[in-house]
Amino acid sequence: MAQQERGKRSRRSILEAAAQVFDERGYDAASTNEILARTGLTRGSLYHHFPSKEAIALALVQAHADALDVPVQPVRLQSVIDLSLEFGRRLQRDAVLRASVRLTIEQTSFDCPPQTTYEQSMDTILMLLQEAQKREEILPGVDVREVTALIVGSFTGLQIMSQAYTGRADLPERISVFWKFLIPGLAAPGLISRLRTTLPPE
Known part of the structure; x- marks a missing residue:
């Protein structure tokens, strides 16, 4: 058991x-x-x-899927x-997750696996938006697949800009502003005032 713990460490x-190093x-x-x-x-260890270095990178990419831990909320839009x-807050603190994101974004000799981090994110968000649609949390006529692609693409751009300008220090504020503009075109009118665009204090 002690040897197993040492191996995990x-x-x-x-x-x-x-x-x-990758980050x-x-x-x-x-x-x-x-x-x-x-x-x-x-080196033996x-x-x-x-x-190989590629095997390490593959393990780091898996950290992205681990970070897609869906918050349980009665309103599915709030979960999204x-x-x-x-995820933005974890990017500020977790070097493993930051490396996972960089490995996905950059064009390198590393061959990212077919189930890319973008697809992992889109699958998770699409599932939540489809649930929200069934609960009538979303405006009629909204294409949730289009919204999913918009959210993932916008988040990617926001975190790259935040990294470039502030080392991701302002990432929560950028995400919050994004949601303030998106919510009116997405959420059912009676739900808008109930949606929170910042995380509660820890």
Whole structure:
């Protein structure tokens, strides 16, 4: 059991170190030597968990799916809003998630898996919007697939701009403004005043 725990810690240490290197340098410029230097582990330990740099990147991409943890709200539109806000907050704090996003956005030699992070996000949001539509939370005639693509595309652009200008410090505010403008064209009139565009204090 103790050996199993050490193995989990070593694996997490490699992922966190790789995340920092990928986040700082990008995939192509990153090296396993630099990743190893930040972990203090042996090369044998690294290859025990990950046979290649690509294998590490694939494990980091999985962190994106793990971050799509849907907040449980009675109003499904609020769940969509909170999902985007919480994802933004995690991007500010979680180097592993930031590396996952960078690996997806950048054009590198890393071949992102077929089920890309964009598709993961769109599947999750589309499911919530379809539920919201059934509950009549959404205006009649709205195409939820179009809205899903708009939300994912807009979030991607917002987080890139936020990273460029403030290192993502202003990302929650950018997401909040996006929802303030989108909600009137999406939500049923009686619901608009009940929707919150910021996260509650922690």
